Amino acid sequence: METDAAPSGQDEPEGSSTIDPPPSTEASAEEEPAPVEPPLEEEPAPVEAPPVAEHVKRIETDIATNLYNTDAWLALINEANRHSSDMSFLREAYERFLKIFPTAGRYWKQYAEHEMTAGNYANVENIFRRCLLTCPNMDLWRCYLTYIRLIKDGKPDERESVLRAFEFAIEHMGMDLNATHIWRDYIQYAKAGPKPANQFEESQKVATVRRLYQRAIESPISNLESLWKEYDAFESGVNKLLAKPLIAEYAGKYMTARAVCHERRGYVDGLQLNMLPVPPTHTPQEAHQVRLWRRLINFEKTNPERTPDERLRRRVGFAYNQALQCLYHFAEIWHEAAQYQIDNGAPEEGQTIYERAVNALPTNLFLHLAYADLLESGKRVSEAKEIYERIIQHTPGTNTLAHIHYLRFLRRTEGPDAARKLFVKAKKAPGTTYHLYVATAMLEYHANRNVDYARDVFNAGLKKFIGEPTYVLHYLRFLIQLNEDNNVRAVFERVLGSAEMANERTAELWNALLEFEYAAGDLASIQKLEKRRAQIFPELEPASVPSLVQRYRFLDLWPSEPSEAYLPLSFGVGAAAGKSADARDERPKIVARPDTSKMIAFRPELEAPPPESHAIPSLGHEAGGGHRHGGDEGGPTMTMAPFSPPPFSPTNLPSMSPRSPTTLAAAGGSDGGPARLFAYYLPLFPPADSYYGPMVNLDGLVALLRQTNIPPSALVPPAGGGDVGGRKRKAAEDHHHPPPMHMGGGGGGGGGGGGGPAPQNAPPARDIFRQRQAAKLTRFK
CATH class of the missing domain: 1.25.40.10 (Tetratricopeptide repeat domain)
Structure with a gap:
């Protein structure tokens, strides 16, 4: 034990x-x-x-x-x-x-x-x-x-039962990488049988043992070399004359199996087969295990052994079954395992896996719905109905979505009356949400073509969910689709007058009604409605730019170009009119942003870098001509939030903001080169939300960056060693006398210094490799 x-x-x-x-x-x-x-x-x-x-x-x-x-x-x-x-x-x-x-x-x-x-x-x-x-x-x-x-x-009449048990184990576990133990025990048990009574029994025993060895060495299992040596010794002991052709015949299969075993070992190593199955915890260790299992399964799907489709399907299924030992609570693994069997011609196996899955995760709606769809597609309606009943019983109080899919299933299989009976029963269940009413009404309207019943369902739900803006919005859109103008306005007024609906939650309702008025109302009604909205949302005054932009736009068509001042801000307000200032200012927390705690007044002009810094070409050729000096010339700089980058020091790079995950290592290493330049300059740019002025010509900027030649001397030298003084002097010379900047495309561009090719970096003066190659060529000549 x-x-x-x-x-x-x-x-x-x-x-x-x-x-x-x-x-x-x-x-x-x-x-x-x-x-x-x-x-x-x-x-x-x-x-x-x-x-x-x-x-x-x-x-x-x-x-x-x-x-x-x-x-x-x-x-x-x-x-x-x-x-x-x-x-x-x-x-x-x-x-x-x-x-x-x-x-x-x-x-x-x-x-x-x-x-x-x-x-x-x-x-x-x-x-x-x-x-x-x-x-x-x-x-x-x-x-x-x-x-x-x-x-x-020890019982002669039971020996066949033991042999069948070994075959049973090989059938289910022979594909395991560690199945060598079972194969060796099986072979030893076959060898240790009772002494043959005649020559025929002797030959039968030899044939049985030989076939076991041959099957074993064809399998990619561990310690295959020892089994191969045992097989070689076995054949030599039986008949040396027949041993050579048999060994030669299976040598290739043995080498293939050994190669596949070695490759598979690389995918199996690192898997924690002993991990107890618990619900997903979303830890890095758990995510790593999931990735390793998926990597192994994807490897098995490539059929590294080049086996027939049936055997490949069984091997991939075996890999899924192994993965489910540790990922027992991962619904996606269950679904993928079942779907693989279905897609590869084994729907019965897929159904078995789904049955195990819903037993393993009785409250998982996803698996139950997928299983029910499989049964329904196979015309097994009664069994599918049992699956819906089962998931509703396992999730009391939180089964609105299950009821919605059950409604649709009953409408498909039993007709509208069965679905209506379920709705009457489901709406009384505790925890039912407004989604059930919306789904039932839409089912009646689209599938049953019963407008009156759909309207009755919406009216019944409004009494219960009048304080739920999303439900009211669906009701309004339903009435708008029916062209019932008076009912649309009546429902809207009824909701606004309800004490259960807070004003700050009505933004989407105002937008929906305004869109309706824009399309079907007169100008007086539109202006009146905008004034009423401004009483709740003062930032949306009727004559303000955001209000007018919202009125004049249609779908993704806007009344002016986005590059014009104020309109980008207007678009944002118009697209989400009525939202509070706090809601509009919410931004993703994981976005990398520079440290803005020490920002000072922004200066549009790039300051000249110190002599030992990188040589940066001039960016003075602007569309409007000339440079802008200071903050009070050349454009509306008041739209830029105050900001100024700290002075650059190549030997002491500034630390990144705690909010920014970017580091030198993430940017491409710390050995110098363009990656280090990006790692320094990225945190220095002001955040995007601090700028509301004219947009930059991105295409021109990208083209300029691509055409700019950065000499090698401008890069940050590696720490230690070398001709430091010479490099510093060369960097200073390049700063005061930068090399000419060649524009691509040949020919003409203004100020480009001709259309010659871009300068190429010359090889080192003492290139030992090139000198040796030249010496060898000289000898051959």
Whole structure:
């Protein structure tokens, strides 16, 4: 019994308990004297009971606080292992543990070993029926084979049962990278059979062992080299003349399997097969494990063994099954596993996976709906209906979405009357939201073409959700679509007069009614409505730019060019009119922004860098001509928020703002080059929201940056060594006398110094590699 062995894997839900292992062991179990279920009164432990109860009480408190507290559960299992003589306490602990962590293969194995030690073979078989087929755990399967040999071995009439058990294990676990143990045990058991009575039986035994070796060396499993050596020795011992052609025939298959095993090992390494399955915690470690499992599954889908489609489907399914040991609570993994089987011609396998999935995650609506769609597409309407009923029962009070999909399902399969009956029942359920009324009304309007019933549903919902602006907005749009102008205005006035609707929540309602008036009302009605809106939202005065922009725009067509002053701000206000200033100022918290705490007055002109800094070409050629000096000339600089970059020092780069995740390493390293320039200059730019003036000609700026040549001497030199003084002098010369800037495209551009090619960086003066190459060429000449 390996109670302290390392955990090996996990199992799946208990939905497979009706599947029996092929080798029947009932007859052997009857021969054992141990009872199936020992009477609880025969196993009391009065001396040990007080300390167990005291320690377990503390553990139970931790478990009650957090149902998925793995440390507390493991402490409970360890306590049960220490008091293994109390079988009732041990069974209860393991049953509770495995109900919460049904894919913990290590603990299924320990549970079975405890029952085997106690001689309760009927309980052992029940454990294997519950976990074996749904838990691809190597240690658990080896424990199963040990149990089969324990109760079957030594009986000549039961040898075939043991061989079938080995075949059963190979069928389900032969694709595991660590299946070498099963193959070797299988081969050794076949070799150790009874002595053949004649030559025919001898040849049959040799053929059986040979075929096992050949199947094993074709499988990409670990320690394949040792199996290959054993096979070589086996063939040489049988017949040296036949050994050579047989070894040569399978040498290529062995090399292919070994190469695939080595490649697969790179994808398996790093996976934590012992991780207990808990709901997603979104930790970096968990995300890393998910990525590793997906990487392995995607690798298996590439069919590295070049096997037929059926075998490939089984291997990918095996990888998914292994992943679900740890990712048991990840609905997307369940869905992907089922969908893969369906897409590859095995809908029955997909249905089995979905059934296990909804049993594993009984409150997950996504899996239930996907499963119901699969059953409905297969014309199994009654079974699909059961799935909808099941999810509604498992999620009382939070099942509005489930009711909505159930409504649509009943309308498709049983007609509108069945859907209406469900609506009458569902609207009385606790926790029902306005979405049910909207969905029912739209279903009546679009699918059943019943406008009156849809209007009645909206009216009934308005009595209950008149303070919900989103519901009212859907109702208004429904009435607008029906061209019921008077009802639109009446509903709007009714909502505004309701004490349940706060004024600050009516912005979208005002916009919807204004859009209606823009399209169908007269100018007097529009102006009157805008004045009423201004009483609630003073920033939207009727004659203000934001109000007029909103009135004149249509869809994505605007009354003026976005580059004009004030209009970008107007567009933002017009698109979300009525929102509070705080709501408009909300910005993503994760956006990298410079530190603006020490900003001073902004100067549009680029200051000349120190002599030891980078040589930056002049940007004086502007569209309007001339330079702008100072903050009071050449344009409306009042639209720029005050800002000034700190002085540049290449040897002591400023630290980044705590709000900005950008670092030198993220920008491309700290060894100099353009990446370091970007790492310095990016935090110096003012934030985008501080600028409301004319827009920059981005195309021209990008073209200028691409055509600008930065000499190597302008780059930050690496720390230490070299001709530091010479580099500094060269940088200073380049600053005072920058090289001519060549414009691309050849020919003509003003001030470009001709249309010659851009200068190329010359090779180093002492290039040892080039000197050696030149010397070799000279010798050949």
